[in-house]
Amino acid sequence: MSHSLFLPVSQDDVRSRGWDCLDIIIISGDAYVDHHSFGTAVIGRYLEKHGFKVGVIPQPDWRDPAQFLKLGKPRLFFAVTSGNMDSLVCNRTSANKPRRTDMFSPGGKAGMRPDRSIIVYTSMIKNIAKGVPVVIGGIEASLRRLAHYDYWSNSVRRSILLDSKADILVYGMGEKPVLEIARRLNSGEPDLSGIEGTCIMSKEAPSDAVSLPDFEIVRDDKKAYMKAHKQFVDYFLQRPDYPIFQKYQNRWLVHAPPGPPLTTQEMDEIYALPFKRRPHPMYDSLGGIPAFEAVKFSVTAHRGCFGGCSFCALFFHQGHIIQSRSKESILAELRQYVNDPDFKGTVSDIGGPTANMYGLGCKYHEKGTHCGKSTCLGDSPCPALNRDHSKYMDILASARSIKGISHVFVSSGLRYDIIPESDAYKILTELCTHHISGQLKVAPEHISPNVLRLMNKPGKSKFVQFQNLFSQINKKLKKKQYIIPYFIVSHPGCTEEDMLQLQRFLTGQGFIPDQIQDFLPTPMTTSTCMYYTELDLFTETTIFVPKSVHDRTRQRTILHGYKKSIRHAPDKQKEPAGKRHRSSRKR
Numbered sequence: 001m002s003h004s005l006f007l008p009v010s011q012d013d014v015r016s017r018g019w020d021c022l023d024i025i026i027i028s029g030d031a032y033v034d035h036h037s038f039g040t041a042v043i044g045r046y047l048e049k050h051g052f053k054v055g056v057i058p059q060p061d062w063r064d065p066a067q068f069l070k071l072g073k074p075r076l077f078f079a080v081t082s083g084n085m086d087s088l089v090c091n092r093t094s095a096n097k098p099r100r101t102d103m104f105s106p107g108g109k110a111g112m113r114p115d116r117s118i119i120v121y122t123s124m125i126k127n128i129a130k131g132v133p134v135v136i137g138g139i140e141a142s143l144r145r146l147a148h149y150d151y152w153s154n155s156v157r158r159s160i161l162l163d164s165k166a167d168i169l170v171y172g173m174g175e176k177p178v179l180e181i182a183r184r185l186n187s188g189e190p191d192l193s194g195i196e197g198t199c200i201m202s203k204e205a206p207s208d209a210v211s212l213p214d215f216e217i218v219r220d221d222k223k224a225y226m227k228a229h230k231q232f233v234d235y236f237l238q239r240p241d242y243p244i245f246q247k248y249q250n251r252w253l254v255h256a257p258p259g260p261p262l263t264t265q266e267m268d269e270i271y272a273l274p275f276k277r278r279p280h281p282m283y284d285s286l287g288g289i290p291a292f293e294a295v296k297f298s299v300t301a302h303r304g305c306f307g308g309c310s311f312c313a314l315f316f317h318q319g320h321i322i323q324s325r326s327k328e329s330i331l332a333e334l335r336q337y338v339n340d341p342d343f344k345g346t347v348s349d350i351g352g353p354t355a356n357m358y359g360l361g362c363k364y365h366e367k368g369t370h371c372g373k374s375t376c377l378g379d380s381p382c383p384a385l386n387r388d389h390s391k392y393m394d395i396l397a398s399a400r401s402i403k404g405i406s407h408v409f410v411s412s413g414l415r416y417d418i419i420p421e422s423d424a425y426k427i428l429t430e431l432c433t434h435h436i437s438g439q440l441k442v443a444p445e446h447i448s449p450n451v452l453r454l455m456n457k458p459g460k461s462k463f464v465q466f467q468n469l470f471s472q473i474n475k476k477l478k479k480k481q482y483i484i485p486y487f488i489v490s491h492p493g494c495t496e497e498d499m500l501q502l503q504r505f506l507t508g509q510g511f512i513p514d515q516i517q518d519f520l521p522t523p524m525t526t527s528t529c530m531y532y533t534e535l536d537l538f539t540e541t542t543i544f545v546p547k548s549v550h551d552r553t554r555q556r557t558i559l560h561g562y563k564k565s566i567r568h569a570p571d572k573q574k575e576p577a578g579k580r581h582r583s584s585r586k587r
C-alpha cells in the first residue's frame with residue numbers, strides 16, 4: 001500500500017506531494033490510524049479538506065528532540081494531543097501501577113507515550129521550535145482545561161494550558177475551533193481570542209464573562225471546588241454565548257463558549273472525509289493497532305450523550321446534545337465496507353456513546369441549549385424528551401438489507417431506560433432477532449438506591465423490567481442470548497452495605513458479575529468531584545468514599561467472594577443456564 005494515501009509522516013511523504021513544508025504538524029501519543037474513530041485522523045483530514053498541508057508525528061520518543069523536527073517546523077502551528085485517551089489513564093492502573101499494554105500502540109506495546117503527554121510534548125516543542133505556536137487538544141487537554149483534581153498526584157492541578165505553556169487549548173471534538181485557529185494564523189492574525197470551543201490565557205479579566213472561583217480558592221477549599229464544578233456544569237449545559245473565566249494569580253484562563261452543535265450536514269461531511277480506514281502501513285510488521293480492530297467495521301452514527309452519568313466525562317467533551325449523521329451517510333459508509341477485501345459481512349456496531357440515543361432530543365436540544373433542569377434522565381426520562389427509536393431502528397433494518405452484509409450488531413452500550421414503554425417489546429424483539437451477537441451490554445452500574453442516586457442512574461426496577469422482557473423475548477425466539485451487566489465498585493458514597501445489596505441482588509438473579517470495574521477518578525467528572533471533596537454533590541453533606549486500598553479491596557472482595565462461591569457450587573445449586581453468563585469482553 002502506498003504511504004502517500006495517508007497523511008505525511010516523513011519528509012519523503014512531504015516531498016512526494018511536491019510540498020516544501022507543512023502548515024500544521026500533529027504530534028500524537030497514539031499510533032496513526034487513519035479512521036474516523038481516531039482524533040488525529042479526523043482533525044488532520046478535516047484541515048486537509050480545508051486546504052491545509054498537514055503531517056503527523058505519531059508517538060515520538062519524547063527524549064529525542066530530532067523526532068519532533070523530523071517533518072521540519074510547521075508554517076502555522078504544532079497541534080499536540082495525548083491521543084484518544086488521557087495519557088495517565090492509558091499508562092497507569094487505578095492502583096497507579098504501569099499498565100502492561102496500550103491498545104493505541106503498535107502490537108499493544110506499553111510505554112510508547114509519556115505520562116502527561118501534552119505537557120511533555122509541548123515543553124519539548126517550546127524548547128526546540130521557539131516562536132512556533134502550539135495548539136493543544138484531544139481528551140487530555142479537554143478534560144483538564146480548568147483547575148481539576150488529578151488522582152495520580154492526589155492534588156488539584158492548574159489548567160493544563162498553564163502547565164503546558166501552550167498558546168491555545170481546544171476542548172471538545174475540535175474540528176471547527178482548530179480550523180478557525182488555522183485560518184486566523186494563515187491570514188497573519190495573531191489574536192486567537194474569542195474562538196468558540198477554546199481556552200486561552202489573558203492578562204486581563206474579560207468584561208463580558210462570568211467568573212469561576214479562583215484557582216487558589218478551589219485548590220485550598222473543597223466546598224469551593226464543588227461550587228466551581230456545579231457552576232461549570234450548569235454553564236456547559238446552558239451553552240450560553242459568553243465566556244467563563246478562572247483567575248490564576250495575576251492571569252485569567254478564559255474559557256470561550258462552546259460553539260453550536262454540529263448539524264447533520266456537518267457530521268456527514270466529517271465522516272465522509274477520505275480516511276484510509278486502517279493503521280498506517282508502518283505498523284504492519286509490528287502487530288497492528290489493537291484499538292483499531294475493535295472499530296474496524298463499526299459505524300459512529302452520532303456524538304453526544306444526555307445521560308448525565310456522574311462518573312462519565314463525555315458530557316464535558318462531546319456535550320449533551322445528540323449530533324446525528326444522516327441515514328444516507330451511514331449507509332454510504334456501510335457500502336464502502338462491502339468493497340473492502342477484509343470485510344467478512346459483519347458490522348460490529350452502529351452506535352455512539354449510547355447506541356440508542358441516535359436522533360433523540362427535545363426542543364431545547366434543537367436550539368443547542370438546555371431547559372435548566374439538572375438532568376434529562378436520572379431516575380426517569382424527562383417527559384419532554386423525544387424517545388422515538390424509529391429512525392435508529394430503520395437504519396439498522398436498512399443496514400442489514402445491504403447486499404454483502406450478513407450481520408449488523410449493536411455493541412455500543414444501550415440505555416434501557418429511554419426505550420419507550422409502548423414500543424419496548426417490538427424494539428427489543430427486533431434487536432434480539434437481528435442485532436445481538438449473543439450478549440447485550442447494559443450498564444446498571446449498581447443496584448443500591450443510594451449509589452444510583454449519586455451516579456445519576458435509574459433505579460433497580462428499570463433494569464429488572466428490562467431483564468425480564470429480554471428473557472421473555474429470547475425464550476420466544478428460542479435464542480440463548482445474555483445480558484452483560486456492568487457494575488462499578490468503590491464509587492463515592494458506596495458503602496459495604498451497598499455492596500452487600502448488590503451481592504444479594506446478583507445472588508437472587510443468578511448473575512456471575514464478570515464486568516466489574518473499580519471506580520477511577522478521571523479528570524473533570526462529577527464523581528471525581530465527589531471523590532475528592534467527599535461531599536454529596538446534591539446535598540453537599542459528607543459521604544463515605546472508599547479511597548484506601550483496604551476499603552477498595554473489600555468492596556471488590558464482596559463480589560468476588562460471591563462469584564467464587566457460585567462457580568464452586570455443586571451444579572444443582574447453580575442457577576439455570578439461561579441466567580448465568582460470563583464475558584471476557586472489555587468495556
Ligand code: SF4
Nearest residue numbers: 362371376382384385
Ligand atoms: S426539557 Fe427535558 S429533555 Fe429537554 S433539556 Fe430539559 S430535562 Fe432535558
